[in-house]
Amino acid sequence: MINQSLLPELKHEAASTRKMLERVPFDKWSWKPHEKSMSLGDLATHVADLVNWTAFTIGTDEINWAEFKYNPPVPNSTEDLVAIAQKNEDASIAAMEAASDAQLMQPWTMRNGEAVFFTMPRVAVIRTFAMNHLVHHRGQLSVYLRLLGVPVPGMYGPTADES
Secondary structure (H helix, E strand, O other): OHHHHHHHHHHHHHHHHHHHHOOOOHHHOOOOOOOOOOOHHHHHHHHHHHOOHHHHHHHOOEEEOOOOOOOOOOOOOHHHHHHHHHHHHHHHHHHHHHOOHHHHHOEEEEEEOOEEEEEEEHHHHHHHHHHHHHHHHHHHHHHHHHHOOOOOOOOOOOOOOOO
16 A cells, blocks of 8 residues: 555654754744745744645645645744644654555645646655655755754764764
8 A cells, every 4th residue: 555655754754853853942943044044943843844744635635825824833942843743743644544545646736726836646745745845844954953053863874963
């Protein structure tokens, strides 16, 4: 089953994300490495929230940005941030465990009103716009941490900060 092939990756990426988020210094929440960059807090919150995109994709047929009312969570501490990611991880794992091959192969669409950006099988959306998107922003977060002098945890093996 498709879901069984994706579950180990989903669990690994979620656990790696939690390790990264646990290191986010809340006292640097508004810090930016560049004027065009997101703040540390906005990026970390986005990363924690992206963990839910697998559950969202499995549970919907599309996202229409013209109608979608996005209200990102507002953590009050690093612990809140990790709790948001954990809640989203639990939801995404449960959704993936329950997903059938037929459901994962059904089309899913991203649009803005009448403008369709893409329609792909859910499994492709999960791989690209959920997992790869998460990994991309988590990589950005690792650079932020490095620039702030925070030891970066390993994701796929040890980092220079780990022995």
